Amino acid sequence: MGDVLADLRQVGEFKRRALRDRPSNRELARLAEVAPGTPGAWLDGANLPQDLGKLIVVLEAICAEAARIGVLGSRVDDSGKTAAELLDPGRWRAAFAEERERRAEDTRSAVERQQARAALVEDERRARQAALVDRPRPVGEWTAQRLGVHPAIPGRPVGDGLRDGVDGSDFILPRYVLRPHDERLRGLLREAVATGARPSLIVVEGGSCTGKTRTAFEGLRASVPPNVLLLFPADPAGLLDVLAAEALEPGSVLWLNEAQDYLTGPTGEAVAAALLRRLDGKGPLVVVATLWPEHLKTLRDAGHGHSTGGGFRDSGPDQNRLSRALLAQATYVHVPRTFADALELVTELACQDGSLAAALESGHADLTQTLAAAPDLVDFYEVPVGEAGTHCRAILSAAMDAHRLGVSGPLPLAFLEAAVPGYLNDDERAVHPGWFTWALAHARTVVKQTTSPLQDVARPGRMGVVPGVVRLADYLQQHGDRTRRTVCPPASFWDAAAKHLADATDLHRLAYAAQERARLRHAGVLFAASADAGDPSALFALAVRMDRAEDNEMAQRLLEAAAAAGDGQAAGDLAWRATEMGEPAKADRILRATTDAARPDALARLALRHELSGDRVQARRLYLAAAELGSESARRYLDWERKRETERNAERQEVLDSSPSKAEDRVPLVLEEVDSYVLSHNRPDSAPVTRWFLEYGNLHELFGDMHERQGNHEEAERLYRAAAGLGNSRALRKLAEQAAVLGHREKTERLYLAATELEWVMSGTVSVVVPGGAPWTAAESR
Numbered sequence: 001m002g003d004v005l006a007d008l009r010q011v012g013e014f015k016r017r018a019l020r021d022r023p024s025n026r027e028l029a030r031l032a033e034v035a036p037g038t039p040g041a042w043l044d045g046a047n048l049p050q051d052l053g054k055l056i057v058v059l060e061a062i063c064a065e066a067a068r069i070g071v072l073g074s075r076v077d078d079s080g081k082t083a084a085e086l087l088d089p090g091r092w093r094a095a096f097a098e099e100r101e102r103r104a105e106d107t108r109s110a111v112e113r114q115q116a117r118a119a120l121v122e123d124e125r126r127a128r129q130a131a132l133v134d135r136p137r138p139v140g141e142w143t144a145q146r147l148g149v150h151p152a153i154p155g156r157p158v159g160d161g162l163r164d165g166v167d168g169s170d171f172i173l174p175r176y177v178l179r180p181h182d183e184r185l186r187g188l189l190r191e192a193v194a195t196g197a198r199p200s201l202i203v204v205e206g207g208s209c210t211g212k213t214r215t216a217f218e219g220l221r222a223s224v225p226p227n228v229l230l231l232f233p234a235d236p237a238g239l240l241d242v243l244a245a246e247a248l249e250p251g252s253v254l255w256l257n258e259a260q261d262y263l264t265g266p267t268g269e270a271v272a273a274a275l276l277r278r279l280d281g282k283g284p285l286v287v288v289a290t291l292w293p294e295h296l297k298t299l300r301d302a303g304h305g306h307s308t309g310g311g312f313r314d315s316g317p318d319q320n321r322l323s324r325a326l327l328a329q330a331t332y333v334h335v336p337r338t339f340a341d342a343l344e345l346v347t348e349l350a351c352q353d354g355s356l357a358a359a360l361e362s363g364h365a366d367l368t369q370t371l372a373a374a375p376d377l378v379d380f381y382e383v384p385v386g387e388a389g390t391h392c393r394a395i396l397s398a399a400m401d402a403h404r405l406g407v408s409g410p411l412p413l414a415f416l417e418a419a420v421p422g423y424l425n426d427d428e429r430a431v432h433p434g435w436f437t438w439a440l441a442h443a444r445t446v447v448k449q450t451t452s453p454l455q456d457v458a459r460p461g462r463m464g465v466v467p468g469v470v471r472l473a474d475y476l477q478q479h480g481d482r483t484r485r486t487v488c489p490p491a492s493f494w495d496a497a498a499k500h501l502a503d504a505t506d507l508h509r510l511a512y513a514a515q516e517r518a519r520l521r522h523a524g525v526l527f528a529a530s531a532d533a534g535d536p537s538a539l540f541a542l543a544v545r546m547d548r549a550e551d552n553e554m555a556q557r558l559l560e561a562a563a564a565a566g567d568g569q570a571a572g573d574l575a576w577r578a579t580e581m582g583e584p585a586k587a588d589r590i591l592r593a594t595t596d597a598a599r600p601d602a603l604a605r606l607a608l609r610h611e612l613s614g615d616r617v618q619a620r621r622l623y624l625a626a627a628e629l630g631s632e633s634a635r636r637y638l639d640w641e642r643k644r645e646t647e648r649n650a651e652r653q654e655v656l657d658s659s660p661s662k663a664e665d666r667v668p669l670v671l672e673e674v675d676s677y678v679l680s681h682n683r684p685d686s687a688p689v690t691r692w693f694l695e696y697g698n699l700h701e702l703f704g705d706m707h708e709r710q711g712n713h714e715e716a717e718r719l720y721r722a723a724a725g726l727g728n729s730r731a732l733r734k735l736a737e738q739a740a741v742l743g744h745r746e747k748t749e750r751l752y753l754a755a756t757e758l759e760w761v762m763s764g765t766v767s768v769v770v771p772g773g774a775p776w777t778a779a780e781s782r
Contacts, residue, residue, distance in 0.1 A: 004095050005045040012043030018071050023061050032057040052096050056089050063087040134238040140226030144173050148257035149214045176218050185333045189223035192286035199285035206335030208474040212290045215335050235460035236267045243274040250282045259289035263323045264408045272322035299323045380447050391439035394423035399472040400480025401489045406509025410457045410469035415500035422490025486756050494522035504533035518748045536565030604634040701731045729755045
């Protein structure tokens with residue numbers, strides 16, 4: 001095309017030089033029936049004519065003018081080419097034919113290159129898929145046992161029953177009892193796999209041994225064609241590999257039994273991000289997940305809240321942001337614990353099923369728990385037999401405590417062995433050296449031919465088990481959550497955790513648990529272990545502890561180390577300190593040195609502290625900066641503040657007119673403090689916030705914080721007691737912190753225990769927990 005355009009420019013130059021620009025471009029446009037500017041653009045070589053016939057009309061008009069003035073024979077360049085040769089229509093037809101062929105060849109080459117690249121990408125994708133450990137298989141080829149359904153107790157032989165397994169295994173699957181939630185789940189599954197459906201996430205939610213996995217399995221078998229491919233990754237790493245290899249193709253099912261195993265731990269947020277991207281891709285695709293209610297609540301929460309000193313409460317990093325976003329897209333199916341509304345059908349089916357018959361004979365309406373031998377597991381734990389049974393109970397208690405206080409993965413045997421002594425008395429500890437081996441063997445006893453309290457952990461994607469670790473039976477984990485909620489583990493537990501656990505997140509959770517139970521020495525050791533394992537936020541927690549102990553130099557060093565590692569809380573605290581010392585430029589440098597991901601949070605946190613100190617001008621500037629950098633909480637706060645401005649002024653004036661005497665009654669005058677609560681708890685409307693503060697004593701707690709910062713400890717204690725009397729458990733914990741500072745160990749533990757019990761009551765888990773049925777009041781704190 002370059003030669004054709006050059007020749008066109010030569011024609012244009014000849015027309016202007018030899019023909020004095022005649023015929024005019026307007027006249028040429030009229031002859032060729034094109035736009036007035038088109039001939040000029042052609043003859044300037046700006047673009048190539050699409051219609052050769054119109055160009056020939058232009059060239060013939062120029063040729064006629066050259067013949068009229070007798071210059072057709074003149075040379076137009078150094079090669080000796082004449083004007084007649086340059087304007088010859090045959091020459092231009094040949095040039096255009098050659099250009100078309102060249103363009104066709106370029107197009108063919110481009111298509112071939114594109115096809116080659118696509119083939120290369122496809123080959124790479126297939127190679128990644130071929131290397132995957134976890135492979136999809138048709139739904140019809142997956143057994144209930146392989147998909148995680150618990151086996152049932154064998155019962156007595158009243159009928160054939162249904163069995164599932166390989167090579168004649170004794171995995172017993174009793175007849176399935178349809179309940180109302182089944183039809184809803186099956187309808188959702190049919191819609192999810194229909195042609196043209198978008199990718200969807202269905203969460204089957206229920207407690208341990210309520211039948212949620214069996215419900216999901218039976219729903220698949222009834223609603224999804226058996227040839228549909230189903231993928232069940234063995235672990236989070238396998239799931240990430242599958243998603244990276246684009247192996248989850250449209251028309252398939254992803255099975256995530258016990259989804260918390262994928263969405264928690266170091267890779268939890270990476271898994272959530274990858275799943276969010278896949279759910280935005282092509283459908284149909286259905287992700288079927290099962291979750292316990294407590295795990296669902298944890299994943300929906302926004303991280304650990306904790307005090308940062310001086311009465312200021314910091315929400316901490318949002319550890320589950322992407323998991324929460326993922327679960328917000330899910331459709332939920334709840335599986336109830338009881339079969340009370342289906343006992344007639346169960347009775348009918350039990351005539352042909354020994355397992356159901358045995359479960360009915362137990363007299364429990366919670367049939368799935370009975371079928372999975374859950375009550376027998378509890379009896380095994382609660383009623384130990386012999387010396388091995390006693391030591392086994394101590395092992396299981398340590399395992400329960402580990403899970404309920406934050407350990408998410410398998411438990412090292414070395415940890416359990418080191419933790420056990422604190423769970424035994426002197427006589428029980430006076431045993432032979434092989435006690436742990438025998439107790440561990442007892443803990444692996446198969447109860448009712450169904451399940452065992454402690455179980456081996458399969459190697460991810462490989463045959464065999466992971467050496468040196470075990471997992472606690474699901475139902476015993478849940479049993480521990482219920483029965484040991486107010487129990488504080490012994491010192492041997494915390495020491496064993498710091499020495500034998502390696503996951504930074506688990507150690508961090510245990511450190512907070514120790515701190516909340518006034519085990520401050522153990523909390524410090526666990527925070528240090530978490531920091532050594534790579535958690536910078538643990539350095540920040542240690543800095544808070546040093547600050548409370550008035551070791552300012554060590555606190556500063558820990559904050560600097562945490563900020564250097566990218567912790568936004570530490571950066572915000574350092575910036576706040578610099579601002580307090582009159583060094584705003586240093587504060588800005590600290591924030592700018594923080595990683596981009598943490599900086600918006602650090603700015604928002606610093607803004608909140610300015611807000612609490614009364615510097616609203618500086619706070620607003622920082623909120624604006626944080627919002628510009630992507631802080632969602634800062635943006636929500638600014639939106640809320642704009643909406644609330646007029647109403648706040650009116651309420652303030654109303655209070656000034658009334659001139660109340662008691663600080664805790666001046667509600668509208670502390671709306672700035674309420675604003676900080678709105679920011680940290682994402683409450684968009686001020687009216688319910690104010691009611692919430694009044695109803696649960698939060699306003700009293702807030703003024704207690706203010707008096708505490710001013711050194712008025714007696715008034716702070718009075719307000720904390722008033723808050724606790726209205727049901728505020730945080731106020732109880734603050735009273736416990738005061739008692740701990742004063743060295744009142746017994747009072748500290750009593751207050752922490754009361755706070756834990758009160759939280760349990762307020763959560764609706766039980767009606768009362770104080771012996772005798774009397775509700776807890778502020779008097780309990782005395």
